[in-house]
Amino acid sequence: MPVERNIVLEVDNLQTHFSTDEGVVRAVDGVSFQLEAGKTLALVGESGSGKSVTSLSIMRLLQKGVGRVAGGRILFEGRDLAALTEPEMRRVRGKDIAMVFQEPMTSLTPVYTVGDQIAEAIMAHEPISKRAARARAVELLETVGIPEPATRARAYPHQLSGGMRQRVMIAIALACNPKVLIADEPTTGLDVTIQAQILDLMRRLQKETGMAILFITHDLGVVAEMADRVLVMYAGRTVEEAAVEPLFGEPRMPYTQGLMASIPRLGSAPEGVSHPRLQAIRGNIPSPRNLPQGCAFHPRCEHASPDFCTHNVPALEDSGMGHMVRCARWRDVLQTAQVAP
Amino acid sequence: MLVFIFRRLLGILPILFLITLAVFLVMQVLPGDPALMILGTEATPEALAAIRERLGLNQPLYMQYLSWIGNVLSGDLGRSMVDNSPVSRAILYALPVTLQISFLAILIALVIGVPAGVIGATRRGGIGDTVVSLIGFSCISLPGFWVAILLLYVLSLYLGWLPSSGFVRLHEDWIGSLQTSIMPAIALGLRPAGIFMRLVRSSMLEAMKSDYVRTARAKGITAMKVTLRHGLRTSLIPLLTVLSVEFAALLGNVVVIDTIFGLPGFGRLIYNSVLRLDLTMMQSLVLIFAVSVILINLLTDVAYFILDPRIKER
Numbered sequence: 001m002p003v004e005r006n007i008v009l010e011v012d013n014l015q016t017h018f019s020t021d022e023g024v025v026r027a028v029d030g031v032s033f034q035l036e037a038g039k040t041l042a043l044v045g046e047s048g049s050g051k052s053v054t055s056l057s058i059m060r061l062l063q064k065g066v067g068r069v070a071g072g073r074i075l076f077e078g079r080d081l082a083a084l085t086e087p088e089m090r091r092v093r094g095k096d097i098a099m100v101f102q103e104p105m106t107s108l109t110p111v112y113t114v115g116d117q118i119a120e121a122i123m124a125h126e127p128i129s130k131r132a133a134r135a136r137a138v139e140l141l142e143t144v145g146i147p148e149p150a151t152r153a154r155a156y157p158h159q160l161s162g163g164m165r166q167r168v169m170i171a172i173a174l175a176c177n178p179k180v181l182i183a184d185e186p187t188t189g190l191d192v193t194i195q196a197q198i199l200d201l202m203r204r205l206q207k208e209t210g211m212a213i214l215f216i217t218h219d220l221g222v223v224a225e226m227a228d229r230v231l232v233m234y235a236g237r238t239v240e241e242a243a244v245e246p247l248f249g250e251p252r253m254p255y256t257q258g259l260m261a262s263i264p265r266l267g268s269a270p271e272g273v274s275h276p277r278l279q280a281i282r283g284n285i286p287s288p289r290n291l292p293q294g295c296a297f298h299p300r301c302e303h304a305s306p307d308f309c310t311h312n313v314p315a316l317e318d319s320g321m322g323h324m325v326r327c328a329r330w331r332d333v334l335q336t337a338q339v340a341p
Numbered sequence: 342m343l344v345f346i347f348r349r350l351l352g353i354l355p356i357l358f359l360i361t362l363a364v365f366l367v368m369q370v371l372p373g374d375p376a377l378m379i380l381g382t383e384a385t386p387e388a389l390a391a392i393r394e395r396l397g398l399n400q401p402l403y404m405q406y407l408s409w410i411g412n413v414l415s416g417d418l419g420r421s422m423v424d425n426s427p428v429s430r431a432i433l434y435a436l437p438v439t440l441q442i443s444f445l446a447i448l449i450a451l452v453i454g455v456p457a458g459v460i461g462a463t464r465r466g467g468i469g470d471t472v473v474s475l476i477g478f479s480c481i482s483l484p485g486f487w488v489a490i491l492l493l494y495v496l497s498l499y500l501g502w503l504p505s506s507g508f509v510r511l512h513e514d515w516i517g518s519l520q521t522s523i524m525p526a527i528a529l530g531l532r533p534a535g536i537f538m539r540l541v542r543s544s545m546l547e548a549m550k551s552d553y554v555r556t557a558r559a560k561g562i563t564a565m566k567v568t569l570r571h572g573l574r575t576s577l578i579p580l581l582t583v584l585s586v587e588f589a590a591l592l593g594n595v596v597v598i599d600t601i602f603g604l605p606g607f608g609r610l611i612y613n614s615v616l617r618l619d620l621t622m623m624q625s626l627v628l629i630f631a632v633s634v635i636l637i638n639l640l641t642d643v644a645y646f647i648l649d650p651r652i653k654e655r
Contacts, residue, residue, distance in 0.1 A: 059559060061555060061558055061559060063550075065466070086564070090561050090562075090563065090564075091561060092561070093558070093559055093560065093561035094559060094560040094561030094562075095561055098559065099559045101552060101555065101556060101559075103552050106551065106552040106553065107552040107553055107555070107556045108553055108556065109553040109554075109556075109557065109570075109571050109574075109575065110553070110575065110649075110650070110651060111574055111575055111578075111648065111649060111650060120557075120560060120562060120570075121560040121561075121562075124560050124561045124562040124563075125561060156650040156651070158650070158651050169556070172556070172560060175560075
């Protein structure tokens, strides 16, 4: 029996280009994914992998004249956002798809009260009086767990802590009950306890509203907690995509394996060694201006074959049960991983 | 708010003391004997002594200072050393002229500078931006007196639209008053207009790249609202700083402008008092200029307080 899937957002072969002095840079090169209502998809990758650019492309918030969506489709409930005019797109932003950003300290305008900034988001999409919008803003502050919401609504951003500001950002994002929430590293830069609270809050709100979340992060610990499905990006391309359990249980792309190995774990040290060394992936992410020939990961890959991987870009293929992987040697890689202790 | 203003006022007192002291001492150091100036070189020693006695010039310095301050505080700025008329009357006569011209000049500068700066920032790299930058640079580099002469030539002599000199007071005939003050105000206001233009452009460019403008765009409010409510609103804070500095600089330029347009303002008073070495007049004028600058700064602080909620914490 086929499981009914309610896909709200589908990104199909997205191409985002940046024009620089040194020519066109393909920051996102053929990324595709589907986002289901009520589910969370995590976009994972190092800085520069194109994960934030993907989210800004969906919102069409790329800096004008620098970045542009050069190809592909972004389907929201069947409508292609990439083909909308700017006024049409404006009506989608904040209403159908809302976004929470990485920097709560600088993401609120310093000269307006947080209540007014939430009310502004409501009034952008609904014919509602300022007074009613302010009352709704107070309710939203309560929803995101801010104590004394009526008082806090009159506070300016600088009077609130980072965690509080991120709650305000979430309240702004929720203002019009969006179907999709894009969270771009929403907990980076917050204390660990606050991080956990913000993640709890997002999970609770997702359960209450049934919205889909596109969660962008480089933190695999957060991914394990939040995501239903995970998409790993490297140098602007998808390199592995799977449901969260198989991806963590049996990563198939050497890059993902490297990421997993670089998570610190308690008790993973061999006997007699008190502090295990973290396994770092050697080398750095390549500059998108100057990608290596062949597989973009081959200079850092332990499994790279000198003949094939240096010359051919591997395709993204289904390695079974919808576990997508972009590696020419994933079968060999999997065997080595199983043989190793 | 009131506490804030009160604290600022308290802070001003020592500054005022130092300014009055400096003004007083500088005037004492200046060469030239006012008694000789009034009576001429052929005056008898008795006559000179008599006039020094009358003007209080033979008293010790601190007594002269204290009596001057006492008089100033009671509104008596002394009498002109040239024609013995009360200085305060001359100042009250000139003050509205200069106030009207300078406020009009700043108004013109804001009306031209702020929208032009916004256009430059939003059309970055486009034709609008190039035109704005060109105009901005011209405004800053063209000297006021040259603009004044050009305006006089074109608008008064050639086209005959505006009177070339003189001043009509606001309460007598406001249209005529505007006609006589518009050219001087433009000549004074062009430089600040150029400066505001460039400042608004650069701080808006900065603001439009900021995280909070990105948040505003992500809310789905219109591009116009993003630009004005978020981009421009935060750029007003640096504008305020420059506004107060430019206003003070503008007061210094009225000397040239008053002379060119034959205005009975502060500029003319300064000019005449320097030529005739009218010490009491000069002293009072310098004092009033200094106090105006302090007042402008006080107003600026109050405006900061209103525009930037972060100030309240300090």
